[in-house]
Amino acid sequence: MSPYNVKWGIMATGGIATTFAKDLLCDPSTRSVSDVSHTIVAAASSSSKSRAEEFLKDIKNPGEAKAYGSYHELVADSNVDIIYVATPHSHHFQNAMLCLEAGKNVLCEKAFTVNAEQAKILVDTAKSKGLFLMEAVWTRYFPLSIKIRELIKDGKIGTVKRVTSDLSFNSNKPDSDALTFDDSHRMINMDLAGGALLDLGIYSLTWVFQILYLCQKVGEREKPKVMAAMDKYHTGADENTAIICHFQKGRTIGVATTGLRTATQPDGENSPATGPACRIQGTKGEIQVIGPLYRPLEYRVIMNGGKEGVVESVKCPIPTDPNREGKDGKGWGHGMFWEADEAARCLRDGKKQSESLTWEESIVIMETMDEVRKAGDIKYPELIETTVYDAKSSLNGKN
Ligand SMILES: NC(=O)c1ccc[n+]([C@@H]2O[C@H](COP(=O)([O-])OP(=O)(O)OC[C@H]3O[C@@H](n4cnc5c(N)ncnc54)[C@H](OP(=O)(O)O)[C@@H]3O)[C@@H](O)[C@H]2O)c1
Structure with missing residues (x-):
């Protein structure tokens, strides 16, 4: 039977987005996985389309993938099954809400949000829309x-x-x-x-x-x-x-x-x-x-x-994966692919959250x-502690 393939969209183009995306591109058989597989179909940068293009080139994405110069364009892409949110944690609440409101499943980097109230709102939104949502704490997998x-x-x-x-x-x-x-x-x-x-x-x-x-x-x-x-x-x-x-x-x-x-x-x-x-x-x-x-x-x-x-x-x-080039010129594989496999299996099985x-x-x-x-006595600025979702928030970049 062919593996269940998940089509990923990558939100942000920084350090961890690069590491995670490279892991998505590792051949699953190198970790003895045959039931799920991953394709990157889109990436978005809040700064420019050319930055997203550069990102896709850097990770040597083998297939056709769309490069977007805004997060709003990424969440509107009907070809994307799930979005990996890899922005700073200050941005997670607004960015993950942007995805969920557009009907996208979400794997969101740690820390999940800035405060618990924001996390509850993400969960309530995923629940009411029947979407998958998971905090990307890779170590658990x-x-x-x-x-x-x-x-x-x-x-x-x-x-x-x-x-x-x-x-x-x-x-x-x-x-x-x-x-x-x-x-x-x-x-x-x-x-x-x-x-x-x-x-x-x-x-x-x-x-x-x-x-x-x-x-x-x-x-x-x-x-x-x-x-x-x-x-x-x-x-x-x-x-x-x-x-x-x-x-x-x-x-x-x-x-x-x-x-x-x-x-x-x-x-x-x-x-x-x-x-x-x-x-x-x-x-x-x-x-x-x-x-x-x-x-x-x-x-x-x-x-x-x-x-x-x-x-x-x-x-x-x-x-x-010996066919993917790592930092030292040897095969690439950082260990983030296991959490991606978990997200893929949840999507395949209709689960909305991970049991782990x-x-x-x-x-x-x-x-x-x-x-x-x-x-x-540590409080962050209101812009990032807020529990009010705003698609037009500066944290969601340009519209
Ligand atoms: N799982 C792990 O092992 C691990 C490791 C490191 C970090 N993380 C988590 O991943 C998230 C990102 O960390 P990172 O190390 O990848 O950070 P980073 O290298 O600074 O990248 C963050 C990216 O977010 C986007 N961004 C949007 N608005 C931004 C703003 N105002 N300032 C800075 N960046 C902005 C930028 O991409 P565009 O401009 O292209 O949109 C930027 O490249 C954090 O939540 C962090 O906790 C996880």
Whole structure:
């Protein structure tokens, strides 16, 4: 049987749009997938048509694809099945609404929105229009994540009592109190919903939630009580944030940290000298996740009473397509194709949301981040916090 093919439209032409689009173009058989496939039929830039053309050329899109100089034109393209929204998170609410209002299914980059109320409106709109909507937290669809969730549900390490997770970078300028980012950069610019929490902390929370929330029984999932502390950079964005998620009924605690001042892995990604980025501690042992939390490639299982050095270490490399050129000239494949496969299967099966990251869970995570920002007294400008959809908003670019 031929695979179910999905026709994608790409909204924005920045860093992650490029990475994701290249993954869409990897041959699914290189990751042993034969039931779904992907085609890019359109891309749009808010700046110009030529920028969209350049993007399609850069990713070496093999087929015919339309290049648009506005997001409005993209959402009106009847050939597009689903739109991948890859704009800064400040823009997600207005951009995803633009897509949904035009009747398009949506895969929207993380953080889903700026606040929980916006997320609820996206969900209500998708629900009322019968459209698919998913927050693009790619890590959840890694075989590594799926395997770890299975181990937890099977009770491999007993009852989980604590999860600690960190995703932080050392972005200090040498001999200065400044960060390496220009103040206008989306990482620290309040107009673009900057700060460690929404950009990196979402991954620390992803590990807390995919273990302590998603692994709870469906229909009985308990929201955490949230406590937090934040330090701010001079732009007003958070630069050092700690979150405690207390699941009181389940008697478990998640501690998620994120920041731009100290690195999770000071000596480089996947360094053997660095400890785990996430520890999942149960009554019978623990699972450690190694590597950056957005793209971990290894985990370890360490049981109580095991002799020193008796560690089950499982490597989970990302498959590559030898016919697509990567950064190093070798085959390309970053690991974003698994979330695209999930979206394709949901579309094929008529599902409106992903079971591995339901609408409810995305909203609970946004509520958690709202609580954290409240504790840290961080508020973004009204233009990006608003819950009023406006097709003509400057965030939707030119009409
Ligand atoms: N999943 C992941 O691993 C991952 C990694 C990095 C980022 N992200 C997420 O993806 C989103 C985009 O991040 P990115 O790193 O790709 O950012 P980026 O490189 O700055 O690209 C963002 C793109 O959005 C469009 N855009 C529209 N209005 C903009 C504005 N006012 N300022 C800047 N860009 C604007 C631009 O494309 P056009 O002008 O062509 O429209 C721009 O190229 C963020 O929400 C981020 O959290 C996810």
